[in-house]
Amino acid sequence: MTNDILTPTATPPDILRCAYMEIVVTDLARSRAFYVDVLGLVVTEEDENAIYLRTFEEFIHHNLVLRQGPVAAVAAFAFRVRTPEDVDLAEAYYQELGCRTERRPDGFVKGVGDAVRVTDPLGFPYEFFYQVDHVERLAWRYDLYGPGALVRLDHFNQVTPDVPRGRKYLEDLGFRVTEDIQDSDGVTYAAWLRRKDTVHDTALTGGDGPRMHHIAFATHEKHNILYICDKLGALRMSDVIERGPGRHGVSNAFYLYILDPDGHRVEIYTQDYYTGDPDNPVVTWDVHDNQRRDWWGNPVVPSWYTEASLVLDLDGNPQPVQKRDDPSEMAVTVGADGFSYTRKDDVDQGFKLGSSL
């Protein structure tokens, strides 16, 4: 079903970058403790229903909105567009795609103005906006930095059953693939796509979806990420560390995955590479390459493949999740009939792990 999403004739909006995510959390105070006290995100403003957080180098109102709600889920993946007119273009584009859209001249959240939200062809709640309040860019406010300071929102990651289908839709929208994971049968397991000059603004991870896999924030240096782990240990919260820290094969960035109180996954990320040239070399990884997801060959814990957050429709109801028909990356790499290699031509197809318990 790779080509069932039409390519609109309308001009797509000019998307600058992923800008913020609105997530519903079941206990706002507990989530505040996680994102503010533990991770050090900056509170732009807050009320009894929502908290608006940003990173240290951000100048727009927020990169993350936490909203109290009954079901933990993602309400919006919000992208900033280049001009106010691009909001009109987005609305028309998605309407041509047959998607449900909702336009609000005063925005959907505080700090953001005229915006359109859509349920996209993959079932994800996307938002496009230009107007946004400017706040102090705290880049030079070293007096406010903690040792694990998060300096930018880097990307989103979405779980969807059919990666090529999603890829085509996003490429029509103007995204460009920088890296992907495939096998020799042509199955695509994941793809990374960009608008800004980094490896990605969002990615498609093959699996049951639509679900949100993770939101990623960047630090300046790798020791900042190590510090977050050290701090979680000191707080006796090491069990929120799901995977890592480590070096990615895909993207070449240094990473860590942790889980917030609702189980929403957060990645901490640094030092990928420039992708802004139109002929940026696309990197395709073999799904059986044991260094693709962790360059050091450390295992990808099963929950990383299986768990993800629900997403909402425009009425605020969780989207039903479709199963992935294509092979599962976990099954083909570490399942009973799976295999991974460290060196491609090596007859040793074992895993890097020591002998299992």
Add this chain to the structure above:
Amino acid sequence: MTNDILTPTATPPDILRCAYMEIVVTDLARSRAFYVDVLGLVVTEEDENAIYLRTFEEFIHHNLVLRQGPVAAVAAFAFRVRTPEDVDLAEAYYQELGCRTERRPDGFVKGVGDAVRVTDPLGFPYEFFYQVDHVERLAWRYDLYGPGALVRLDHFNQVTPDVPRGRKYLEDLGFRVTEDIQDSDGVTYAAWLRRKDTVHDTALTGGDGPRMHHIAFATHEKHNILYICDKLGALRMSDVIERGPGRHGVSNAFYLYILDPDGHRVEIYTQDYYTGDPDNPVVTWDVHDNQRRDWWGNPVVPSWYTEASLVLDLDGNPQPVQKRDDPSEMAVTVGADGFSYTRKDDVDQGFKLGSSL
């Protein structure tokens, strides 16, 4: 004379980023020792007349060309454009500006195809190209990294007498100012301008010009820059360190300035911030702010203000240098009648230096 450079009606080329600099060096072997053995730049190819060097994350043929010649100077500031047609646009644009241009379908250097070189309105030799050979992107080749690995070309910096005049011309060309240094009389001492999403692709430093102030390469982390200093010490070459290391106020990046065997200045730089939104907040610094150039208030050595490299015209002859009429940043900050402050309202107008010898 701020408006003597006309604004062309022709469409400017879509410039992606600064891509490479071609510099003339008087002793190719000695320069090779500096850029390859000391700084660890990667040799893409070389012959008896020229060496083509790149950084670890680069996928185009080169970021620096060293060419043997009688006079140390800069032959070209080369920018990559988005499409082959943008080379045509560049040629027409500069011709409308009344600049001398030269078009070579086979390029001016190895590894680059169709390109146009111009002597721009400020006297600088600019090049615009799209076609370029792709080479292996060594980002994952940690086995080749040294402790001071240079991973990207970050920016150029040009000395010109009249900064607002140059700024207008570059803005017409599509550059956007991210930061500048001014005084309360409206004199502009320097400006930083971008095409890619970083603080700058080039900058205008007020002074006698046209001259090349520096070329800058980026590292992943600050310790990589400290290592370069440590290595220079170990090689008993510490006298090539001109200024730094330190933290910039402008750009918020960590930096070091060193001098190559011909006195060409090289900056090593890391961790500025994202500037890709069209309303990216412009930061203007007061020239008397002692933390503008070095956030820690360490002095800017006089040679940093006064010394720079000659640039060539399209015949390969050094461009005559015009004197700056506007006040000199050095004079107004550390000259006999100059002053710098750490805190704006502090009546203490002394310098951060200890008592002078």
Add this chain to the structure above:
Amino acid sequence: MTNDILTPTATPPDILRCAYMEIVVTDLARSRAFYVDVLGLVVTEEDENAIYLRTFEEFIHHNLVLRQGPVAAVAAFAFRVRTPEDVDLAEAYYQELGCRTERRPDGFVKGVGDAVRVTDPLGFPYEFFYQVDHVERLAWRYDLYGPGALVRLDHFNQVTPDVPRGRKYLEDLGFRVTEDIQDSDGVTYAAWLRRKDTVHDTALTGGDGPRMHHIAFATHEKHNILYICDKLGALRMSDVIERGPGRHGVSNAFYLYILDPDGHRVEIYTQDYYTGDPDNPVVTWDVHDNQRRDWWGNPVVPSWYTEASLVLDLDGNPQPVQKRDDPSEMAVTVGADGFSYTRKDDVDQGFKLGSSL
């Protein structure tokens, strides 16, 4: 059997620090490639039978001797003593213990002079020496450093069935315990013991022994250790990474464990703490604390508990290995009846791992 090793009346030797390990490797060239080309240890000298390696801040002849031999094993754990007379004291001390000793005025390896080797009460081949050739201390030779430079030998780690028995013997010898792991029944699973001012010069890991668990080298910073992992990935040797990188609970140091071509385990380690005061606080960890060995709660792979290197007797024959009677740390933490906690009073006794395959 905690007190079967007598406390000698003879004065123990004044031990300064762990100084070098002599290990037998089955393929000297292949081991050279590992320790020199991959890890960057410095070759002091070499011949067809042995290679003498040192770290960057070392001034004595070597920290590691690789000797070609049929069976991979450890020939000597060598400690430096304060004076030539302490070699006499060592010889007498071990003779009083009833241990076999061998004295060689010209040393057992190149670069070391008068030394005594013993098979100690736990079956380990210890050496004590004072006389040693001085070589250039390369601390300032940044031109020779790689990004993962090993700067010091930090410690040994020995596997022995009865930790309290070994502890008493080492305490009589002058070692002081800094940290250990116990359970509420008084079983000791491991202990760390020092002579120099760091957390340890050697440690006793409860298990079948005598066997050598690992030798550890220190780096200056944590990124040096991350680099070693990155380099192993680039060389497609990620499968030599056994465990980590991570932060230890015990010692608070940052660590990585890798396996050499013979399966000898090497730890890369940095930033523990000062222990030189006689009342240095001893830290006892609960064996069920999931943050004791990895502060971030990342699992200790089973091979880390089960695998270790044979050690030789004074004739060069492998010592028979005795089984540990006390409970196994692996069994009580991750075995079928084992448990680990992140928070002591938490009723949740699960592991930090995601759901198992």
Add this chain to the structure above:
Amino acid sequence: MTNDILTPTATPPDILRCAYMEIVVTDLARSRAFYVDVLGLVVTEEDENAIYLRTFEEFIHHNLVLRQGPVAAVAAFAFRVRTPEDVDLAEAYYQELGCRTERRPDGFVKGVGDAVRVTDPLGFPYEFFYQVDHVERLAWRYDLYGPGALVRLDHFNQVTPDVPRGRKYLEDLGFRVTEDIQDSDGVTYAAWLRRKDTVHDTALTGGDGPRMHHIAFATHEKHNILYICDKLGALRMSDVIERGPGRHGVSNAFYLYILDPDGHRVEIYTQDYYTGDPDNPVVTWDVHDNQRRDWWGNPVVPSWYTEASLVLDLDGNPQPVQKRDDPSEMAVTVGADGFSYTRKDDVDQGFKLGSSL
């Protein structure tokens, strides 16, 4: 006058390490803001007259006592000794030296028990103690760390006119020289002396004395020191940075010098090397070597040579300061007749600085 200080027959005390400094500050609240709010030292306890501060890895009561007083000065350089009896030995030793001593079984400050203070032969107020309250060692308390966390007290540095005279006295006391600075005429400009296994517990800087040159605290990594500079910039306090950051030649450590509100000098320091062997190689630097104090050849600002803190006698009165007769390091390196070289045999005797203003 090198040998006027007798060598006592009494056994010197066994000194473990420099343990704390008691400094008199003229405005306790302002000093608290500096040491606690800016530098992040941990408050063990405080009252209206004094604040007891420690570093993150310390387990004794304090490493720094700030005491309110009319004249900024140092009241005591306190060293911990190995046993209670060593306090008796210290008292007898200094009495034999003809020094004034004062013994207080309940200590001179909170948290310290039986101690003896002396005015030593160089005029410095030394203290020796064993008994001290234990407090929580915060090494694992990453939740309390700032980005510039100070983890240990590393050393003192004292200004004295006659370095060889002071060296002999300290060697008799049991200190060992690790590094020094001399010229070809045999003049000693400075010496570094140790008890613990680092490069020094104290140092003698040739100059008018007795005065305290600086107290030094260690961080884990170099970026922690860079952060302190960044934070001072953010607080618009960059003018407290006196010199650095940089790499030392002597000690090979990374450093920064800042000035507290009274002008007391504080060094932040990391990564020197192990010195615990009795034949640790002594490093002698040529005073004309421009890389001896800053490995990168950055200038030593004049105030660093000339300014230092008064010290008190046992009545709390400032000690008169004697002038240094030997040549001044500043004069012979950067004075009118001075010179420094980057490469010893280079005929170029210029400084690394650019052309002076």
